[in-house]
Amino acid sequence: MASRDTSSEKTFFGHPRGLFTLFSTELWERFSYYGMKALLIYYMYDHVYNGGLGLDQGTAASIVSVYGALVYMSGIIGGWISDRILGSRRTILYGGILIMLGHIALSFPGGLAALFISMVLIVIGTGLLKPNVSNVVGDLYSKTDSRRDAGFSIFYMGVNLGAFIAPYIAGTLGQKINYHLGFGTAAIGMALGLIFYVVTSPRTLGKAGLNVPHPLSSDEKKTVYSRILIGIIILALLVIIGALTGHLTINAFTTVISILGVLIPLCYFIVMLRSKRTSDVEKSRLYAYIPLFIAAVIFWSIEEQGSVVLAIYADERTQLSFGGFTIASSWFQSLNPIFIVILAPVLAAIWTKLGKRQPITPHKFSLGLIFAGLSFLIMVIPAIVNGTNALSSPIWLALSFLIVVIGELCLSPVGLSVTTKLAPSAFQAQTMSLWLLSDACAQGINAKLTPLYNAHTEVSYFGYIGLVGVLLGIVIFFLSPMIHRHMRGLD
Incomplete structure (x- = not known):
């Protein structure tokens, strides 16, 4: 249940006013993250004399995917800390501070050392912040509130509004002037988000996110903190031993x-x-969640390649000059979020209008997967028609991003919503972390998959992956009645 009565509040598109605080906070956090991400792969494989790190392109693609996997994997930490120690609201604050420090580290020309320091800070900070922002959104509504899916769609629009703006500002400054200037802009974005959150949350969120669902007892604290310290020491020793023996390689790490x-x-x-804290009804709902989770993994594996494989495609295989004007390849990273900003209100209005007649959740997941697969299959066409030596029209990339966005709007905001509904009461924030792990799992797979992409493998790469997405979407569609039964009355 929600932490307070929000049924009469209609100050932000008919939703609780706390949604605006979370919408804005996440907007600036995503601005910082996607501003950095729009530049990251180019910064890593660009020549040193251009200000880049001069890494091999396949290695750069693998590192970006691993980075993304770790960002979402760290949601485990954020979910656990929120559930057992701090509550969602305070965890969000500390996460934002670490993210800002990470972007500041990357804004200085410190080479690989600065890159890895930045990655550690942003990985941990995002793990603290991201699952808990979504969890507080869910806390604004009761589980039966008909506005719930629409509220998550509006929140999702804020996420993507920040991601849309970022490539034009951070991307342009980074590619046309200096990479570190672009990364510095990302730090400013996170600072703005933190300021807004601190100033507005006490007035708009009430008690939402303040509760610690399952706090550690005094005895548990001693045991848990000791184990954490021992774990850190063991991890540090393994890193040192791996570095000294030569086993700590990028390939081994990605594996x-x-x-x-x-x-x-x-x-x-x-x-x-x-x-024992999970009831029989909650177990049934978790069984329903398993195929949805697998579907999300395949979807995110395709979608997340927009900032890796499609970013490389934009840089090397796409016509960027028109009538004497040259666009930055990083600008293509704004296509996904701008399409979402435009289409998210449409989908939110459709779900609200349909009410109880809207497609059940498994059907929405099925549609999301099918569209994701089609977004890759369409990229086969320019290679077949013109070959892989000629530059392709940017229209093909735009179509690919548009198609995957339609799928994303069917699956992602609905996935956030259904996760908060299917979550066992004792594992609320941690179940949201599990949802984020679908993206981590996908990008872990991509760490091995994306280095396989090049001009010679282009047709088979897009073709086979796209076909897997479409076929699995069809399978989920036919399994939908069974999945829905196990959801035990939740749509």
Whole structure:
């Protein structure tokens, strides 16, 4: 249930006014993250004399995917800290501070050392902030509130508004002037988000997100903190030993992350299903969540390649000059969010208008997967028609981003909403972390997948991955009645 009565509040598109605080906070956090991400792969494989790091392109693609996997994997930490120690609201604040510090580190020309320091700070900070912002959005509504899906769609629009603006500001400054100037702009964006959150949240959020669902007892604190310290020491020793023996390579690291991307969600499901704090009804709902989770992994594997494979495609395979004017390849990263900003209100209005007649959640997931697969299949056409040596029209990239966005709007905001509904009461924030792990698992897979892309493999790469998306979407559609039954009365 919501922490307070919000049924009479209609100050932000007919929704609780706390939605505006969370909408704005997430807008600036996403501005900082996607501003950095629009530049990251180019910064890593660009020549040193251009201000880049001069890494191999396949290695850069793998690192970007691993980075993304770790960002979403760290949601485990944020969910646990929120559920057991701080509550969602304070966890959001500390996460934002770490993210800002990470972008500040990257804004200085410190080479690989600055890159890795920045990655650690942003990974941990995003893990603290992102799952808990979504969790507080869910806390603004009761589980039966008909505005719930529409509220998440509006929130999702804020996420993508920040992501839309970022490439034009941070991307342009980074590619046309200096990479570190672009990264510095991302730091400013996060600072603005933090200021807005601190100033407005006491007045608009009430008690939402302040509760610690399952706080640690005094005895548990001693045990848990000791284990955390021991874990950090062991991890540090493994890193040192790996570095000294030569086993700590990028390929070995990506393999470990790819394996963890699969094992950690599996362990999460096992723990929640076996927990005495999970009722029989909640277990049934978790079983319904498993195929939805798998569908989300395949969807995100395709969607997240927009900032890796399609970014490379934009830089090397796309016509960027028109009548003496040359656009920056990073600008293509704004296509996904701008399409969402335009179409999200339309989808939100459709779900609200249809009410109880709207498609059930598994059908929405099915549609999302099918559209994701089609977004890759369409990229086969320019290579077949013109070959891989000629530059292709930017229209093909625009169409690909448009199609995957339609799928994203069918799956992602609905996925956020259904996660908060299907979550066991004792694992609320941690179940939201599990949803974010679908993206971590996808990008862990991409760490091994994306280096396979090049001009020679282009047709088979887009073709096979796109076909997998479409076929799995069809499978989910036919499994929908069974999935819906296990949801036990929740749509």
